[in-house]
Amino acid sequence: MVAQRVALHRHLLDRINLGVLDTLPRAELVDEVRPLVREYVREKNFPLSARELDDLIFDTTDEMLGLGPLEPLLKDDTVSDVLVNRYNQVFVERAGVLEETDIQFKDEDHLMRIVTKIVSAVGRRVDETTPLVDARLSDGSRVNVAVRPVAVDGPMVSIRKFSKQPYTLERLIEGSSMAEAMKVLLVAAVKGRKSIIISGGTGSGKTTVLNALSSQISNAERLITIEDAAELQLQQVHVCRMETKPPTLDGKHEVRQRELLKNALRMRPDRIIVGEVRGEEAFDMLQAMNTGHEGSMCTVHANTPRDSISRLEQMIGMAGLPMSQMSIRQQVASAVDLIVQLERMHDGSRRLVSITEITGMENEVIQMQEIMAFKKTGVDAANRIQGFFCATGIRPRFLEEIAELGLYVPEEIFNPSVHLR
Structure with a gap:
């Protein structure tokens, strides 16, 4: 399911204007996403009922309003760390072992938009004058960000996921x-x-x-x-x-x-x-x-x-x-x-x-x-x-x-x- 969501994200990234994504009300974004998701489901011949299709549309909209391509990884309980080396290379850690994923951002600007959303949510900023930032996600996950000029190949993001079940x-x-x-x-x-x-x-x-x-x-x-x-x-x-x-x-x-x-x-x-x-x-x-x-x-x-x-x-x-x-x-x-x-x-x-x-x-x-x-x-x-x-x-x-x-x-x-x- 995670792989399907990753592929769906790529399909949507190629067709949606990311510049206006955050300015759209949720209802309008749903209207934008619905035909694109239906097209993708038909192309891939996924056997989904009308209700399952609606659920997929709403879930996808939530992900687009959240942290985009990272959302499936953040929801995956087997992943403990998410490591973005550049916009087209993302690794995860599962059970102490690093593995590369198929997840990609559309381009460096798309990744930077997600980075800005993360740090601004906790009252911090990231730019050329402040290229290194520690932040956290709404669920408590720890985030470290490095951007240009210290990050030579573009923004880097390291997320240590917050355990939903407190460790005892x-x-x-x-x-x-x-x-x-x-x-x-x-x-x-x-x-x-x-x-x-x-x-x-x-x-x-x-x-x-x-x-x-x-x-x-x-x-x-x-x-x-x-x-x-x-x-x-x-x-x-x-x-x-x-x-x-x-x-x-x-x-x-x-x-x-x-x-x-x-x-x-x-x-x-x-x-x-x-x-x-x-x-x-x-x-x-x-x-x-x-x-x-x-x-x-x-x-x-x-x-x-x-x-x-x-x-x-x-x-x-x-x-x-x-x-x-x-x-x-x-x-x-x-x-x-x-x-x-x-x-x-x-x-x-x-x-x-x-x-x-x-x-x-x-x-x-x-x-x-x-x-x-x-x-x-x-x-x-x-x-x-x-x-x-x-x-x-x-x-x-x-x-x-x-x-x-x-x-x-x-x-x-x-x-x-x-x-x-």
Whole structure:
């Protein structure tokens, strides 16, 4: 069905004046599209009843008013990412594997019209002076756009689709992304207000895990989320969402994550959740974790737990504060309790590969201990990663502290001699 819709879109693009498409009322567009769809159905000899034909006409009209050729892909639940390299080349990711599609835009101007529609819907702009933009679709899907002059071959669009069904820890276990024992430990850590950094590379599932972990926070708490482009799917009753704002044409009135974090501290939050820490706001995030907002969470781009600590140190240095390396590390060691490390593997699978506890400082070195991990054992005949989840035998130091809150973690999940389920 998707292939038929793609072909129908091409048929319509060749016959409709795209310049007036957005100016037509829906009823008039239906009148324009109806004879063209009927002609196409007759040519292809599709056996459609009158009602099915009307449904196809109305669906097609909705797609023309939406994001055009991209609409069938956005409705396809098997697609997780849509990647437009240029107007006549579109890839998708299904089950971690990239594949090229038959979808094309009429020309570069058509693609640019869709791009403008996407970014303007969230109050942003894209042009030669602002060629790089982050935005989101109405369903929460994350969008990144690059246009000329930085995009040499014309507009490029990357869409990370928003899951219609919120991810839970149970779904991650079903998908072999983590073990049940890992869930037990992390749920106790979240409920026990341990501050957590979720670390991983691009596409490793950091936002997915952040959403899943945040679902364990009590409805009695006030949560404030801060993101460049809002995509978190928190299910709690008391959630306040904030999003950065790009500068205006004169380069003024930009609102960065650091300003949002400072403002969030004045809004009586119980926890602050930052979609991704990527700059000087790391200092303010750690300050929040250290000053009564325990249990806050954020994500960082890093390939190992130790790398994530180094990244935090570098980002705090970007704030330009008169702090020594030692004082920066003390801030990190006192603020962060756990690092959850994710990895996207070469077969496209995403796994939680390490849960690491920060235990303090020794001399000038932040001390860490791995609690649970994923161990690779090889690949199968289909080149899929094989391995198992296991405990290292080390008990987290915070277990005694959360036990005072009535939170208990069974001792057997820390047994290193058995594979975690």
